[in-house]
Amino acid sequence: MRVVVPFDATTPKTRLEDTLEPQERAAFAEAMLADVLAALEETGADPEVLSTGPVNTELPVTIDERPLTQAVNAQLAEASPPMAVVMADLALGTPTAFARLLDASGDVVLVPGRGGGTNAFVSRHPDFRVDYHGVSIRDHRETAAAIGASVSEIDSARLSTDIDKRADLPEVLLRGQGRARDWLAERFNITVTDGRVGVERRSMQSDPSE
Protein backbone atom coordinates (compact mmCIF):
# COMPACT_ATOMS: atom_id res chain seq x y z
CA MET A 1 0.00 0.00 0.00
CA ARG A 2 1.25 3.50 -0.78
CA VAL A 3 1.78 5.43 2.43
CA VAL A 4 1.97 9.17 1.81
CA VAL A 5 3.08 11.69 4.44
CA PRO A 6 2.24 15.31 3.51
CA PHE A 7 4.70 17.88 4.82
CA ASP A 8 4.64 21.67 4.83
CA ALA A 9 8.27 22.57 4.13
CA THR A 10 7.44 26.23 3.54
CA THR A 11 5.87 27.63 6.72
CA PRO A 12 5.64 24.67 9.10
CA LYS A 13 3.84 24.81 12.45
CA THR A 14 2.75 28.44 12.33
CA ARG A 15 0.42 27.87 15.29
CA LEU A 16 3.54 27.36 17.42
CA GLU A 17 4.74 30.89 16.69
CA ASP A 18 3.95 31.91 20.29
CA THR A 19 6.50 29.39 21.51
CA LEU A 20 9.11 28.64 18.83
CA GLU A 21 11.18 30.82 16.52
CA PRO A 22 10.81 30.17 12.77
CA GLN A 23 14.02 28.14 12.55
CA GLU A 24 12.95 26.14 15.59
CA ARG A 25 9.56 25.44 14.07
CA ALA A 26 11.28 24.09 10.97
CA ALA A 27 13.64 21.91 13.01
CA PHE A 28 10.85 20.59 15.23
CA ALA A 29 8.64 19.85 12.21
CA GLU A 30 11.49 17.95 10.54
CA ALA A 31 12.11 15.96 13.73
CA MET A 32 8.44 14.98 13.89
CA LEU A 33 8.47 14.02 10.20
CA ALA A 34 11.53 11.85 10.76
CA ASP A 35 9.82 10.13 13.71
CA VAL A 36 6.66 9.45 11.70
CA LEU A 37 8.63 8.08 8.75
CA ALA A 38 10.77 5.86 10.98
CA ALA A 39 7.75 4.47 12.83
CA LEU A 40 5.97 3.76 9.53
CA GLU A 41 9.05 2.01 8.17
CA GLU A 42 9.18 -0.17 11.28
CA THR A 43 5.70 -1.46 10.41
CA GLY A 44 7.14 -2.74 7.13
CA ALA A 45 5.63 0.07 5.07
CA ASP A 46 7.55 2.14 2.48
CA PRO A 47 6.45 5.68 3.29
CA GLU A 48 6.98 8.56 0.91
CA VAL A 49 6.78 12.31 1.47
CA LEU A 50 4.44 14.72 -0.30
CA SER A 51 6.05 18.08 0.34
CA THR A 52 5.54 21.70 -0.61
CA GLY A 53 9.32 22.03 -1.03
CA PRO A 54 12.66 20.29 -0.57
CA VAL A 55 12.91 18.14 2.55
CA ASN A 56 15.83 16.33 4.16
CA THR A 57 15.08 12.62 3.79
CA GLU A 58 16.39 9.63 1.87
CA LEU A 59 12.86 8.45 1.19
CA PRO A 60 10.99 9.33 -2.02
CA VAL A 61 9.67 12.90 -2.11
CA THR A 62 7.01 14.33 -4.40
CA ILE A 63 6.96 18.12 -4.54
CA ASP A 64 3.51 19.69 -4.85
CA GLU A 65 3.20 23.34 -3.91
CA ARG A 66 -0.57 23.34 -3.83
CA PRO A 67 -2.57 23.44 -0.59
CA LEU A 68 -2.88 20.19 1.35
CA THR A 69 -6.36 19.22 0.16
CA GLN A 70 -5.51 19.61 -3.52
CA ALA A 71 -2.15 17.89 -3.23
CA VAL A 72 -3.61 14.87 -1.42
CA ASN A 73 -6.54 14.61 -3.82
CA ALA A 74 -4.13 14.62 -6.75
CA GLN A 75 -2.36 11.63 -5.23
CA LEU A 76 -5.66 9.85 -4.61
CA ALA A 77 -6.74 10.49 -8.19
CA GLU A 78 -3.59 9.35 -9.91
CA ALA A 79 -2.97 6.02 -8.17
CA SER A 80 -5.12 2.95 -7.62
CA PRO A 81 -6.25 2.21 -4.06
CA PRO A 82 -5.31 1.36 -1.42
CA MET A 83 -3.49 4.42 -0.17
CA ALA A 84 -2.73 5.67 3.33
CA VAL A 85 -2.18 9.34 4.14
CA VAL A 86 -0.54 10.13 7.49
CA MET A 87 0.08 13.63 8.82
CA ALA A 88 3.70 14.50 9.55
CA ASP A 89 3.05 15.91 13.04
CA LEU A 90 1.92 12.72 14.76
CA ALA A 91 4.92 12.84 17.07
CA LEU A 92 3.47 10.28 19.49
CA GLY A 93 3.01 7.69 16.74
CA THR A 94 4.62 4.31 17.32
CA PRO A 95 4.97 1.33 14.98
CA THR A 96 2.25 -0.42 17.00
CA ALA A 97 -0.14 2.49 16.60
CA PHE A 98 0.51 2.91 12.87
CA ALA A 99 0.13 -0.84 12.33
CA ARG A 100 -3.36 -0.63 13.85
CA LEU A 101 -4.23 1.92 11.14
CA LEU A 102 -2.60 0.12 8.24
CA ASP A 103 -4.01 -3.29 9.22
CA ALA A 104 -7.57 -2.16 9.96
CA SER A 105 -10.35 -3.29 7.65
CA GLY A 106 -12.81 -0.93 6.00
CA ASP A 107 -13.09 0.83 2.65
CA VAL A 108 -12.16 4.02 4.46
CA VAL A 109 -10.35 3.93 7.81
CA LEU A 110 -10.23 7.27 9.62
CA VAL A 111 -8.14 8.58 12.51
CA PRO A 112 -9.91 11.59 14.04
CA GLY A 113 -7.67 14.36 15.29
CA ARG A 114 -8.39 16.34 18.41
CA GLY A 115 -10.29 19.44 17.29
CA GLY A 116 -12.20 17.89 14.42
CA GLY A 117 -9.32 17.14 12.06
CA THR A 118 -8.39 13.96 10.24
CA ASN A 119 -4.91 12.88 11.27
CA ALA A 120 -4.60 9.86 9.03
CA PHE A 121 -6.66 7.60 6.83
CA VAL A 122 -6.54 4.55 4.62
CA SER A 123 -8.67 4.54 1.50
CA ARG A 124 -9.48 1.39 -0.41
CA HIS A 125 -12.22 3.09 -2.44
CA PRO A 126 -11.36 4.76 -5.77
CA ASP A 127 -13.76 7.66 -5.26
CA PHE A 128 -12.71 8.81 -1.80
CA ARG A 129 -11.40 12.39 -1.72
CA VAL A 130 -10.45 14.71 1.13
CA ASP A 131 -11.28 18.21 2.28
CA TYR A 132 -9.14 19.28 5.21
CA HIS A 133 -10.92 22.58 5.80
CA GLY A 134 -13.18 23.02 8.82
CA VAL A 135 -14.39 19.96 10.71
CA SER A 136 -12.81 17.52 8.32
CA ILE A 137 -13.54 14.33 10.25
CA ARG A 138 -17.27 15.02 9.95
CA ASP A 139 -16.92 15.77 6.24
CA HIS A 140 -14.85 12.66 5.61
CA ARG A 141 -17.42 10.46 7.34
CA GLU A 142 -20.11 12.00 5.13
CA THR A 143 -17.99 11.68 1.98
CA ALA A 144 -17.36 8.01 2.67
CA ALA A 145 -21.06 7.38 3.29
CA ALA A 146 -22.01 9.23 0.10
CA ILE A 147 -19.82 6.99 -2.07
CA GLY A 148 -21.05 3.85 -0.34
CA ALA A 149 -17.76 3.10 1.38
CA SER A 150 -17.67 1.23 4.67
CA VAL A 151 -16.03 3.33 7.38
CA SER A 152 -14.07 2.38 10.46
CA GLU A 153 -12.20 4.58 12.93
CA ILE A 154 -9.04 3.92 14.93
CA ASP A 155 -9.19 4.73 18.63
CA SER A 156 -5.62 5.79 19.36
CA ALA A 157 -4.52 8.70 21.52
CA ARG A 158 -1.11 8.53 19.89
CA LEU A 159 -2.53 9.01 16.42
CA SER A 160 -5.28 11.44 17.43
CA THR A 161 -2.78 13.84 19.00
CA ASP A 162 -1.39 16.04 16.26
CA ILE A 163 1.19 18.49 17.54
CA ASP A 164 0.49 21.98 16.34
CA LYS A 165 0.06 24.32 19.28
CA ARG A 166 1.67 25.05 22.62
CA ALA A 167 -0.90 23.02 24.58
CA ASP A 168 0.17 19.93 22.63
CA LEU A 169 3.81 20.14 23.67
CA PRO A 170 3.43 18.53 27.11
CA GLU A 171 2.08 15.44 25.34
CA VAL A 172 5.35 15.16 23.39
CA LEU A 173 7.40 15.43 26.58
CA LEU A 174 5.22 12.99 28.50
CA ARG A 175 4.47 10.38 25.83
CA GLY A 176 6.90 10.90 22.95
CA GLN A 177 9.86 8.63 22.37
CA GLY A 178 11.79 9.86 19.33
CA ARG A 179 13.72 12.74 17.86
CA ALA A 180 10.95 15.29 18.38
CA ARG A 181 10.68 14.43 22.05
CA ASP A 182 14.46 14.72 22.47
CA TRP A 183 14.60 18.00 20.55
CA LEU A 184 11.85 19.46 22.74
CA ALA A 185 13.21 18.08 26.01
CA GLU A 186 16.53 19.84 25.37
CA ARG A 187 14.72 23.17 25.26
CA PHE A 188 11.60 22.91 27.42
CA ASN A 189 10.52 21.61 30.80
CA ILE A 190 7.11 20.46 31.95
CA THR A 191 5.45 22.89 34.35
CA VAL A 192 2.41 22.61 36.57
CA THR A 193 0.52 25.83 37.35
CA ASP A 194 -2.75 25.71 39.32
CA GLY A 195 -2.91 22.02 38.56
CA ARG A 196 -2.57 22.52 34.81
CA VAL A 197 0.31 21.18 32.81
CA GLY A 198 2.33 23.35 30.45
CA VAL A 199 5.85 23.90 29.17
CA GLU A 200 8.46 26.54 29.85
CA ARG A 201 11.73 27.18 28.11
CA ARG A 202 14.77 25.93 29.97
CA SER A 203 17.17 28.51 31.26
CA MET A 204 20.11 29.10 28.91
CA GLN A 205 22.37 29.09 31.96
CA SER A 206 23.20 25.81 33.59
CA ASP A 207 21.03 25.46 36.63
CA PRO A 208 22.86 24.04 39.65
CA SER A 209 19.56 22.87 41.20
CA GLU A 210 19.02 20.42 38.35
Added chain:
Amino acid sequence: MRVVVPFDATTPKTRLEDTLEPQERAAFAEAMLADVLAALEETGADPEVLSTGPVNTELPVTIDERPLTQAVNAQLAEASPPMAVVMADLALGTPTAFARLLDASGDVVLVPGRGGGTNAFVSRHPDFRVDYHGVSIRDHRETAAAIGASVSEIDSARLSTDIDKRADLPEVLLRGQGRARDWLAERFNITVTDGRVGVERRSMQSDPSE
Protein backbone atom coordinates in the same frame (compact mmCIF):
# COMPACT_ATOMS: atom_id res chain seq x y z
CA MET B 1 -12.67 -7.18 39.44
CA ARG B 2 -13.94 -4.19 41.41
CA VAL B 3 -14.47 -1.25 39.06
CA VAL B 4 -14.69 2.03 40.95
CA VAL B 5 -15.82 5.30 39.37
CA PRO B 6 -15.00 8.36 41.52
CA PHE B 7 -17.46 11.23 41.20
CA ASP B 8 -17.44 14.78 42.52
CA ALA B 9 -21.06 15.34 43.49
CA THR B 10 -20.26 18.56 45.33
CA THR B 11 -18.70 21.00 42.84
CA PRO B 12 -18.44 19.07 39.59
CA LYS B 13 -16.66 20.38 36.52
CA THR B 14 -15.57 23.74 37.89
CA ARG B 15 -13.24 24.27 34.91
CA LEU B 16 -16.37 24.53 32.74
CA GLU B 17 -17.58 27.58 34.67
CA ASP B 18 -16.80 29.79 31.66
CA THR B 19 -19.35 27.85 29.63
CA LEU B 20 -21.94 26.19 31.86
CA GLU B 21 -24.02 27.41 34.80
CA PRO B 22 -23.64 25.49 38.08
CA GLN B 23 -26.84 23.49 37.55
CA GLU B 24 -25.76 22.70 34.01
CA ARG B 25 -22.37 21.52 35.19
CA ALA B 26 -24.09 19.16 37.62
CA ALA B 27 -26.43 17.82 34.94
CA PHE B 28 -23.64 17.38 32.40
CA ALA B 29 -21.42 15.64 34.96
CA GLU B 30 -24.25 13.26 35.85
CA ALA B 31 -24.87 12.51 32.17
CA MET B 32 -21.18 11.67 31.68
CA LEU B 33 -21.21 9.48 34.79
CA ALA B 34 -24.27 7.63 33.50
CA ASP B 35 -22.55 7.07 30.14
CA VAL B 36 -19.39 5.74 31.79
CA LEU B 37 -21.34 3.41 34.07
CA ALA B 38 -23.48 2.12 31.19
CA ALA B 39 -20.46 1.46 28.99
CA LEU B 40 -18.67 -0.34 31.82
CA GLU B 41 -21.76 -2.48 32.49
CA GLU B 42 -21.85 -3.43 28.80
CA THR B 43 -18.37 -4.92 29.16
CA GLY B 44 -19.80 -7.27 31.80
CA ALA B 45 -18.29 -5.36 34.72
CA ASP B 46 -20.22 -4.35 37.84
CA PRO B 47 -19.14 -0.75 38.33
CA GLU B 48 -19.69 1.11 41.57
CA VAL B 49 -19.52 4.82 42.38
CA LEU B 50 -17.19 6.47 44.88
CA SER B 51 -18.82 9.83 45.46
CA THR B 52 -18.34 12.89 47.62
CA GLY B 53 -22.11 13.04 48.13
CA PRO B 54 -25.45 11.54 47.08
CA VAL B 55 -25.69 10.63 43.41
CA ASN B 56 -28.59 9.49 41.27
CA THR B 57 -27.83 5.88 40.28
CA GLU B 58 -29.13 2.42 41.03
CA LEU B 59 -25.59 1.08 41.27
CA PRO B 60 -23.72 0.78 44.58
CA VAL B 61 -22.41 4.09 45.92
CA THR B 62 -19.76 4.64 48.58
CA ILE B 63 -19.72 8.15 50.05
CA ASP B 64 -16.29 9.54 50.90
CA GLU B 65 -16.00 13.29 51.29
CA ARG B 66 -12.22 13.33 51.22
CA PRO B 67 -10.22 14.56 48.21
CA LEU B 68 -9.90 12.20 45.26
CA THR B 69 -6.43 10.91 46.05
CA GLN B 70 -7.27 9.96 49.63
CA ALA B 71 -10.62 8.44 48.75
CA VAL B 72 -9.15 6.25 45.99
CA ASN B 73 -6.22 5.17 48.14
CA ALA B 74 -8.63 4.15 50.89
CA GLN B 75 -10.38 1.87 48.40
CA LEU B 76 -7.07 0.45 47.20
CA ALA B 77 -5.99 -0.20 50.80
CA GLU B 78 -9.12 -1.90 52.00
CA ALA B 79 -9.72 -4.41 49.20
CA SER B 80 -7.56 -7.06 47.59
CA PRO B 81 -6.42 -6.50 44.02
CA PRO B 82 -7.36 -6.38 41.25
CA MET B 83 -9.20 -3.08 41.15
CA ALA B 84 -9.98 -0.69 38.30
CA VAL B 85 -10.55 3.03 38.82
CA VAL B 86 -12.18 4.93 35.97
CA MET B 87 -12.83 8.67 35.97
CA ALA B 88 -16.46 9.73 35.58
CA ASP B 89 -15.81 12.28 32.82
CA LEU B 90 -14.68 9.90 30.07
CA ALA B 91 -17.67 10.81 27.94
CA LEU B 92 -16.20 9.26 24.79
CA GLY B 93 -15.73 5.88 26.45
CA THR B 94 -17.32 2.91 24.72
CA PRO B 95 -17.66 -0.70 25.87
CA THR B 96 -14.94 -1.62 23.35
CA ALA B 97 -12.55 0.97 24.76
CA PHE B 98 -13.21 0.05 28.39
CA ALA B 99 -12.81 -3.64 27.59
CA ARG B 100 -9.33 -2.90 26.24
CA LEU B 101 -8.46 -1.46 29.67
CA LEU B 102 -10.08 -4.18 31.76
CA ASP B 103 -8.66 -7.02 29.63
CA ALA B 104 -5.09 -5.68 29.35
CA SER B 105 -2.30 -7.52 31.12
CA GLY B 106 0.14 -5.88 33.50
CA ASP B 107 0.42 -5.40 37.25
CA VAL B 108 -0.52 -1.78 36.67
CA VAL B 109 -2.34 -0.70 33.51
CA LEU B 110 -2.49 3.06 32.99
CA VAL B 111 -4.57 5.29 30.73
CA PRO B 112 -2.82 8.66 30.38
CA GLY B 113 -5.10 11.66 30.17
CA ARG B 114 -4.38 14.62 27.95
CA GLY B 115 -2.49 17.13 30.08
CA GLY B 116 -0.57 14.69 32.23
CA GLY B 117 -3.44 13.14 34.17
CA THR B 118 -4.37 9.53 34.76
CA ASN B 119 -7.83 8.86 33.40
CA ALA B 120 -8.13 5.23 34.45
CA PHE B 121 -6.06 2.35 35.71
CA VAL B 122 -6.16 -1.26 36.71
CA SER B 123 -4.02 -2.36 39.64
CA ARG B 124 -3.21 -5.99 40.31
CA HIS B 125 -0.47 -5.09 42.81
CA PRO B 126 -1.32 -4.72 46.52
CA ASP B 127 1.06 -1.79 47.07
CA PHE B 128 -0.01 0.50 44.22
CA ARG B 129 -1.33 3.86 45.41
CA VAL B 130 -2.30 7.04 43.56
CA ASP B 131 -1.49 10.72 43.72
CA TYR B 132 -3.64 12.73 41.35
CA HIS B 133 -1.86 16.05 41.96
CA GLY B 134 0.40 17.52 39.28
CA VAL B 135 1.60 15.32 36.44
CA SER B 136 0.03 12.19 37.82
CA ILE B 137 0.78 9.90 34.88
CA ARG B 138 4.50 10.45 35.42
CA ASP B 139 4.17 9.86 39.16
CA HIS B 140 2.11 6.72 38.64
CA ARG B 141 4.69 5.27 36.25
CA GLU B 142 7.37 5.95 38.88
CA THR B 143 5.27 4.54 41.70
CA ALA B 144 4.66 1.33 39.76
CA ALA B 145 8.36 0.98 38.98
CA ALA B 146 9.29 1.60 42.61
CA ILE B 147 7.13 -1.27 43.85
CA GLY B 148 8.38 -3.60 41.11
CA ALA B 149 5.08 -3.71 39.25
CA SER B 150 5.01 -4.29 35.50
CA VAL B 151 3.33 -1.38 33.71
CA SER B 152 1.39 -1.20 30.49
CA GLU B 153 -0.49 1.71 28.95
CA ILE B 154 -3.65 1.79 26.85
CA ASP B 155 -3.51 3.84 23.65
CA SER B 156 -7.10 5.07 23.34
CA ALA B 157 -8.21 8.54 22.35
CA ARG B 158 -11.64 7.79 23.80
CA LEU B 159 -10.20 7.02 27.23
CA SER B 160 -7.45 9.67 27.13
CA THR B 161 -9.99 12.45 26.50
CA ASP B 162 -11.38 13.55 29.84
CA ILE B 163 -13.97 16.29 29.51
CA ASP B 164 -13.29 19.14 31.87
CA LYS B 165 -12.86 22.36 29.92
CA ARG B 166 -14.49 24.21 27.06
CA ALA B 167 -11.92 23.01 24.51
CA ASP B 168 -12.96 19.42 25.25
CA LEU B 169 -16.60 19.97 24.35
CA PRO B 170 -16.21 19.68 20.55
CA GLU B 171 -14.86 16.17 21.13
CA VAL B 172 -18.12 15.20 22.85
CA LEU B 173 -20.19 16.58 19.96
CA LEU B 174 -17.97 14.97 17.30
CA ARG B 175 -17.21 11.59 18.89
CA GLY B 176 -19.64 11.07 21.77
CA GLN B 177 -22.58 8.71 21.52
CA GLY B 178 -24.51 8.79 24.78
CA ARG B 179 -26.46 10.96 27.17
CA ALA B 180 -23.71 13.54 27.58
CA ARG B 181 -23.44 14.04 23.85
CA ASP B 182 -27.22 14.44 23.55
CA TRP B 183 -27.36 16.81 26.50
CA LEU B 184 -24.64 18.98 24.98
CA ALA B 185 -25.99 18.84 21.42
CA GLU B 186 -29.32 20.22 22.63
CA ARG B 187 -27.54 23.32 23.91
CA PHE B 188 -24.40 23.84 21.80
CA ASN B 189 -23.32 23.82 18.19
CA ILE B 190 -19.93 23.17 16.70
CA THR B 191 -18.26 26.31 15.32
CA VAL B 192 -15.23 26.84 13.13
CA THR B 193 -13.34 30.13 13.56
CA ASP B 194 -10.08 30.73 11.68
CA GLY B 195 -9.90 27.00 11.07
CA ARG B 196 -10.23 26.14 14.76
CA VAL B 197 -13.12 24.17 16.16
CA GLY B 198 -15.16 25.37 19.13
CA VAL B 199 -18.67 25.41 20.53
CA GLU B 200 -21.31 28.11 20.80
CA ARG B 201 -24.57 28.09 22.66
CA ARG B 202 -27.60 27.55 20.48
CA SER B 203 -30.03 30.41 20.20
CA MET B 204 -32.90 30.17 22.67
CA GLN B 205 -35.26 31.17 19.85
CA SER B 206 -36.16 28.63 17.24
CA ASP B 207 -34.04 29.32 14.20
CA PRO B 208 -35.92 28.96 10.92
CA SER B 209 -32.66 28.40 9.04
CA GLU B 210 -32.05 25.16 10.88
